[in-house]
Amino acid sequence: MPEVFGVAVFGCGGVSTGHFSAYAANPRARLVVAVDVRPELAQAAARRWGAERWYTSAEEALRDPDIQIADLCLPHHLHAPIAIQAANAGKHVFVEKPIANTLDEADAMIAACRDHGVMLMVDQTKRYQNRHRKIKEILDAGYVGEPVLVRGAYLQDIAYAWQHMEPERLKGYWKHDGVISGIGIHALDLLRWLVGEVVEVQALASMSGLIDPQRKTEDSGHVLLRFANGCIGEVTVSYVLKTPHLGASWDVMPIEIYGRNGSVRMDEHDAITVASDKIEGAPGVGTFQIQTRPQVGAAPLPAEGMAGAIEHLLDCVQTGTQPLTHGEDARASLELVEAAYRSIEEKSAIRLPLQSAAMATGAGGTR
Ligand SMILES: NC(=O)c1ccc[n+]([C@@H]2O[C@H](COP(=O)([O-])OP(=O)(O)OC[C@H]3O[C@@H](n4cnc5c(N)ncnc54)[C@H](O)[C@@H]3O)[C@@H](O)[C@H]2O)c1
Incomplete structure (x- = not known):
């Protein structure tokens, strides 16, 4: 019998549809909770995808003991705070890309998940x-x-x-x-x-x-x-x-x-x-x-895109292995984004790894 993991999806907007449908189709996932500050979205998602309950507050959802995985389909500025709350509550975290708005936020998420012994996987879907x-x-x-x-x-x-x-x-x-x-x-x-x-x-x-x-x-x-x-x-x-x-x-x-x-x-x-x-x-x-699409009659390809990412997430939670797109890895991709913005601002090439202003002045820092 495969192990079944309870899932809460936070944010029932555009991208959540792919997440909900992948969980609904995966026998190893139990869709327990849909969460959105807009009650009509949380309720509609729960009804459509068969989630057992819906909430309008992340705090309330994170107190639910049936949840092992917190899946964050939230605006970027909420990735770090809600991922950290989820880790503190002992839930594994699957978060949409980009991992966070800043490298400091990403570092705080990585540390919180490490300290609480939960997994952090980022949906770098491609x-x-x-x-x-x-x-x-x-x-x-x-x-x-x-x-x-x-x-x-x-x-x-x-x-x-x-x-x-x-x-x-x-x-x-x-x-x-x-x-x-x-x-x-x-x-x-x-x-x-x-x-x-x-x-x-x-x-x-x-x-x-x-x-x-x-x-x-x-x-x-x-x-x-x-x-x-x-x-x-x-x-x-x-x-x-x-x-x-x-x-x-x-x-x-x-x-x-x-x-x-x-x-x-x-x-x-x-x-x-x-x-x-x-x-x-x-x-x-x-x-x-x-051919990137299977020909008629060909054996089906492995689950891909969101369904493939979620299959991988469930494998990693079950076996305790590090996901392909783990926190540090996604942080390195965010670092490229941050370097690109610095380059635009400074009109120059930027060497990696990035240094925070604090590190440059010898005051320490995490970037
Ligand atoms: N992997 C991909 O290809 C892909 C594609 C699209 C979006 N995304 C990412 O997905 C994330 C969400 O994007 P979206 O397009 O679904 O946004 P969206 O605005 O459609 O949905 C976000 C939802 O979060 C809800 N929300 C806001 N604050 C909340 C809170 N405190 N608690 C609970 N719910 C809250 C909003 O009401 C909204 O329904 C972003 O990080 C985005 O970059 C990834």
């Missing part, structure tokens, strides 16, 4: 998508060799999405977040996983005013990366693009990795093409393509 797992497999198989140059992008037209957002949600939405922290972190995290750790960051950003002329944060950006292994890279992110391929773009993440033995490219339609001098039987550089 690592749990089969197309990205496939790219990782291709790299691990040696087709590309040591990476030399990488290009990634995450392109959206969020103004298009927001036109269709429920007015009540839009009112409270943290729509002033910049694109680098909002979705750039997905691409940056994926490249860290695929290529390696980063030692230097340089960034440029712009504000088009296309989302809202009052907006104070960037809606397009380029982030240049130098990896510890010598590879250099570029990540392009935008909230305001209409791509020539797809019109109003949504969730488009092309990636190209060039190495000493070959290259792998995933285009805007998720088709993966490999060129390599390591393809058995092919003289010189051969190529092959991979």
